[in-house]
Amino acid sequence: MKMTLGGFIVLVMVAITAGCSSKGDTKDGDVAIEDRGAEGADGAVASGAADGSDFSSYSLNDPNSPLSRRVIYFEYDSAEITDADQELLTQHAGFLVANPGQHITLEGNTDERGSREYNIALGDRRALSVQRILELNGVAPDQITIVSYGEEKPAAEGGSEAAWRLNRRVELVY
Amino acid sequence: MTRLARLLIFVSSVFIAVPAQAALTIEITQGIEGAVPIAVVPFGWGGQTAAPENIAAIISADLNRSGRFEPLADRDLVSHPTSADQVKFQNWRMLNVDNLVIGKLVESSPGQYSVSFELFDVFRGKRMTGSTFPAPARDLRRVAHHISDVIYETLTGERGAFNTRIAYVTSSGSTKNKTYTLLVADSDGYSPQTILTSKHPLMSPSWSPDARQVAYVSFENKVSEIYIQDVATGSRRKLAAFKGINGAPTWSPDGRKLALTLSRDGNPEIYVMDINGGALKRITNSAAIDTEPVWTPDGRSIIFTSDRGGSAQIYKVSASGGAAQRLTFDGKYNAGADVSPDGRKIAMVHGEGGRYRIAVMELDSGLLRVLTDGRQDESPSFSPNGSMIIYATGAGNREVLSAVSVDGRFKQRLTLQAGNVREPVWSPFDK
Numbered sequence A: 001m002k003m004t005l006g007g008f009i010v011l012v013m014v015a016i017t018a019g020c021s022s023k024g025d026t027k028d029g030d031v032a033i034e035d036r037g038a039e040g041a042d043g044a045v046a047s048g049a050a051d052g053s054d055f056s057s058y059s060l061n062d063p064n065s066p067l068s069r070r071v072i073y074f075e076y077d078s079a080e081i082t083d084a085d086q087e088l089l090t091q092h093a094g095f096l097v098a099n100p101g102q103h104i105t106l107e108g109n110t111d112e113r114g115s116r117e118y119n120i121a122l123g124d125r126r127a128l129s130v131q132r133i134l135e136l137n138g139v140a141p142d143q144i145t146i147v148s149y150g151e152e153k154p155a156a157e158g159g160s161e162a163a164w165r166l167n168r169r170v171e172l173v174y
Numbered sequence B: 001m002t003r004l005a006r007l008l009i010f011v012s013s014v015f016i017a018v019p020a021q022a023a024l025t026i027e028i029t030q031g032i033e034g035a036v037p038i039a040v041v042p043f044g045w046g047g048q049t050a051a052p053e054n055i056a057a058i059i060s061a062d063l064n065r066s067g068r069f070e071p072l073a074d075r076d077l078v079s080h081p082t083s084a085d086q087v088k089f090q091n092w093r094m095l096n097v098d099n100l101v102i103g104k105l106v107e108s109s110p111g112q113y114s115v116s117f118e119l120f121d122v123f124r125g126k127r128m129t130g131s132t133f134p135a136p137a138r139d140l141r142r143v144a145h146h147i148s149d150v151i152y153e154t155l156t157g158e159r160g161a162f163n164t165r166i167a168y169v170t171s172s173g174s175t176k177n178k179t180y181t182l183l184v185a186d187s188d189g190y191s192p193q194t195i196l197t198s199k200h201p202l203m204s205p206s207w208s209p210d211a212r213q214v215a216y217v218s219f220e221n222k223v224s225e226i227y228i229q230d231v232a233t234g235s236r237r238k239l240a241a242f243k244g245i246n247g248a249p250t251w252s253p254d255g256r257k258l259a260l261t262l263s264r265d266g267n268p269e270i271y272v273m274d275i276n277g278g279a280l281k282r283i284t285n286s287a288a289i290d291t292e293p294v295w296t297p298d299g300r301s302i303i304f305t306s307d308r309g310g311s312a313q314i315y316k317v318s319a320s321g322g323a324a325q326r327l328t329f330d331g332k333y334n335a336g337a338d339v340s341p342d343g344r345k346i347a348m349v350h351g352e353g354g355r356y357r358i359a360v361m362e363l364d365s366g367l368l369r370v371l372t373d374g375r376q377d378e379s380p381s382f383s384p385n386g387s388m389i390i391y392a393t394g395a396g397n398r399e400v401l402s403a404v405s406v407d408g409r410f411k412q413r414l415t416l417q418a419g420n421v422r423e424p425v426w427s428p429f430d431k
Helices: A005-021 A023-030 A083-098 A116-136 A161-167 B055-065 B089-094 B137-156
Strands: A071-073 A104-109 A144-150 A169-173 B025-030 B036-040 B069-071 B099-109 B112-121 B126-136 B165-174 B177-186 B193-198 B202-207 B213-218 B225-230 B236-240 B246-251 B257-262 B269-274 B280-282 B290-295 B301-306 B313-318 B333-339 B345-352 B355-362 B368-370 B377-382 B388-395 B398-405 B411-415 B420-426
Touching: A071 A083, A083 A116, A104 A116, A116 A144, A116 A169, A116 B202, A116 B246, A116 B257, A116 B290, A116 B333, B025 B055, B036 B055, B055 B069, B055 B099, B055 B112, B055 B137, B099 B137, B112 B137, B126 B137, B165 B202, B177 B202, B177 B213, B193 B213, B202 B246, B202 B420, B213 B246, B225 B246, B225 B257, B236 B246, B236 B257, B246 B290, B257 B290, B269 B290, B269 B301, B290 B333, B301 B333, B313 B333, B333 B377, B345 B377, B355 B377, B355 B388, B388 B411, B388 B420
Parallel strands: A104 A144, B036 B069, B036 B099, B377 B420, B398 B420
Antiparallel strands: A071 A169, A104 A169, B025 B411, B099 B112, B112 B126, B165 B177, B165 B420, B177 B193, B202 B213, B213 B225, B225 B236, B246 B257, B257 B269, B269 B280, B290 B301, B301 B313, B333 B345, B345 B355, B355 B368, B377 B388, B388 B398, B398 B411
């Protein structure tokens, strides 16, 4: 990634603003928000205000919840996050803010090309990109742990571009 | 997070010192024209049962693997002398061999052996060197490698590196259920010993300068941590477990410090840690990735990878910190350097046109030469005499080890029967 930190923050801010203004449409349209009460996973208790802006009403166990999407993919040698993934991370952030006891581990990964320890550093940079977006959206630093596995834990085996694309990722592990 | 645990620890997901498994096999994939012909005659053996080791075969394979010699096949040997008085030089001259090795293996007492050898210059008809070594059965391979070292040094003037070892990492199993092992084997692939097994990644082994300990990175606690382990006893201790990356450990030439990569202050930087006291000194300070430190043999500088210039390149910095100097300018990607034992060259992963190959650069001239022709070659490591570089390469869908001579003319492949093999590091000479 060759972006400066300043440029990065501006981009993230723009994305957050964009995310906020479109929040109502996306959510009310795509996702059924329901109050799952005490059945929310892992101690995540919904507060009941199901007006579309309360992320605490998402459930970690609901396959239809945006929170079920927990992998962010990257371009080669890049830690840039797409607009769509920034939107998704805003939703994860909302859930974490609403559930301050909830912890998340960000696992950074790379494809197999190049040197192994350099790839550890690249995976770390990707996880840091995700961490920054979560923190800019209000998640407390002590809710987040980062680990980079570099190329050591591929999601897909093999030396094809298809496999590499699946391996350049950050996994959000609740 | 643990600051610095100095206890020996044994975690249930990690097993130490499991008995040996399948050996590596070595296949020469590109020979050298002009390798020197040599005859190594099967050693004399007067025992009633088969000899405990085929000493001549071990020597012959060593010399062949060096790329400098071409041993005669057994079937082409005209006679089988085992002492100097039985050697008829005329016969060997007709076979066009420059040198002849003969020897004897004797059981001096039960389980105790004596190995003697002699090396001859066939054209001058003269004995060049010879010696006798006592050894128990378990040391016979070592004695054979030592004889190879003596022959190699006598004939080339360069120290032999046959009596050394390699450490490497393997992984096997499915994507969701992998097993990672750290092994140490003789440099000819024999006697592999598993020194650590884990369900979580193991990486970046590095030898101590006395070849007795290995430092490595383990994710056994689901974060990266650096350990150092005694190879013979298996005892180990955790040296670094800071927040973030704990990676890329390499031993200083005096054995007292480790260079390593930590991201505890935000992004990956090079540090030097005092192994006994644990004191840390930060060496680099940039907003970019700084990692993969290796020491120059004089211990005064550290060579590392950084993308501070926009892409991964190799840099050099004083081991006490300060401004870094960029070393590589050729190619888009240069990373994972190793320094030659004489300090005059670096080997690295050189990425260009979507291919990652091993290149060597002369530090004085800046001249860079690509030595290999794979698509994903990585982890180059110099032999302690500087003549060969061992590295990992993708072969089909597998990772295997290969070795190439520093001039790129001689290549060999080392294959383990199953699993992926990577991150080979050649041990220093025994001290």
